[in-house]
Amino acid sequence: MTNAEVPTSQPQSHSWLVRIPEIFEGVAGEVLERFGATSTTRLGQDYYLIKTPKPSAIHESESAKFARWNLPLDHSWPCNPQKMEGFIEKAAQTLLKKFGDRQPQGLFIGQLNPTSPDKYYKGLASNLRGRALQLFPKLDANTVEEQAPEKPTLFCLVGKEGLFCGMQSPRLSNGLYAGGSKYIDQDSPDIISRAGAKIAEALHYLLLHRPPLVKGSHWVELGACPGGMTSELLAREQRVTAIDRAPLDRRLDNRPGLKFVHADVATFTPQAGTVYDAVLSDLNGPPYESMDHVIRLSRFLKPRGLVVFTLKIPRIESVDEPCELFRKTVKTATKAGLRLFAQTHLTYNRHEFTLFFEKVS
Known part of the structure; x- marks a missing residue:
């Protein structure tokens, strides 16, 4: 075999979900490039599905501050849940099969478009979590604030693009909620300012x-x-x-x-x-x-x-x-x-x- 025929090893690529707030959209391409993204797919409102051979950059590079939240993508199901019969049951059974033995401390599901006026996916996320919790063994964290920051949690995001899931500690993901945001009620007349x-x-x-x-x-x-x-x-x-x-x-x-x-x-x-x-x-x-x-x-x-x-x-x-x-x-x-x-x-x-x-x- 000649030198030209010797196969060269390529760094292994990892699928990752990264949330870059809309206000940083103008520099999102530069941020993802610094994360080593070799391919990028836009999902939902702020999310980018990337493949990268250096996921450590998502946590450790200077550009990490532009990513509000991140998650290794251990399972994805591209589909339109709204048009799929029995989506909740099929998805819940799949979550148990793929993640049950990994013993997550908690299971939390959010939306790819959390600020959308369409409430369908908010209800879907809640119902899917409820069904999955019926199937999983008892988990340690029932609420987001009961999570141990350093222990792995099963986080999922759902939207018209499908279901996207992974396990990582809340601290590495940079948030206790799936997606990282805690939304604060600002409609009360007692609210003084943003x-x-x-x-x-x-x-x-x-x-x-x-x-x-x-x-x-x-x-x-x-x-x-x-x-x-x-x-x-x-x-x-x-x-x-x-x-x-x-x-x-x-x-x-x-x-x-x-x-x-x-x-x-x-x-x-x-x-x-x-x-x-x-x-x-x-x-x-x-x-x-x-x-x-x-x-x-x-x-x-x-x-x-x-x-x-x-x-x-x-x-x-x-x-x-x-x-x-x-x-x-x-x-x-x-x-x-x-x-x-x-x-x-x-x-x-x-x-x-x-x-x-x-x-x-």
Whole structure:
């Protein structure tokens, strides 16, 4: 056999489902290329079915921050469920056959188009999960928040394109729900602003990485007006020192646990002996200025105190510019004794990422 006839081994390709939010659609091709995608199929609203020889890049590359959620594709059934007789029973039996012996801690099913006004697939996902749970042995996690972040869960997504399933830990998938999003009811007249949904989802997301803060924990919130995040924290029985040059919504007047400081964040200095459990910054303006305020006030954080920081991106025209801004911000925080332990793009974020730090000592 001549050298030309010697077969060359090719890296094994893996099928993966990646969710890239619509707001990043302009750079989705670049992100997927950096994930090593050799083929791409668009599914649903935000999803891309890719084949890649280097799935580690989905979790470890700088571009990973653009993917809200991901899943190894262990089973796919391309079909139109709405037109298939007995779809639920056939799908449930298949899930048991393919995944029952792998002992997932839980089974959660979402939609490929979760915000669609058509409720058919929402009902289908719920009914399919209900039937599958009747067939599976008892699972450890009955609700999403009962999952152990590091143990494998069976996640499925269903839509007009079919059924797509895989097993992975919620932490590696970057979300406790199938698809990664926790949708927050914003129709209530008590909702003060969209920002409240961001901190509500951020606190849910934190369960992937550390226990929730206990009731009565003390937050200092930078740039709190009009008070959407403040309201959410107070509803969780947290204490909040809210700082802003503009007044808070009057609905927050006299709320237990709230101290409002009507001042510029730059001039605010806590009283001697003050200790905070967490710093929250959703400030507008240049990120380096926002981080400078966080660092100055982090001196009043207890060890392992939490920082929830919104990194505002001026524009997203490429992958490199946001990544460079991210690197500079994290480098500055690290020098000041803040350790980045998680990052994500929340459902209610726009051109921004939510970063989670804790104080090293």
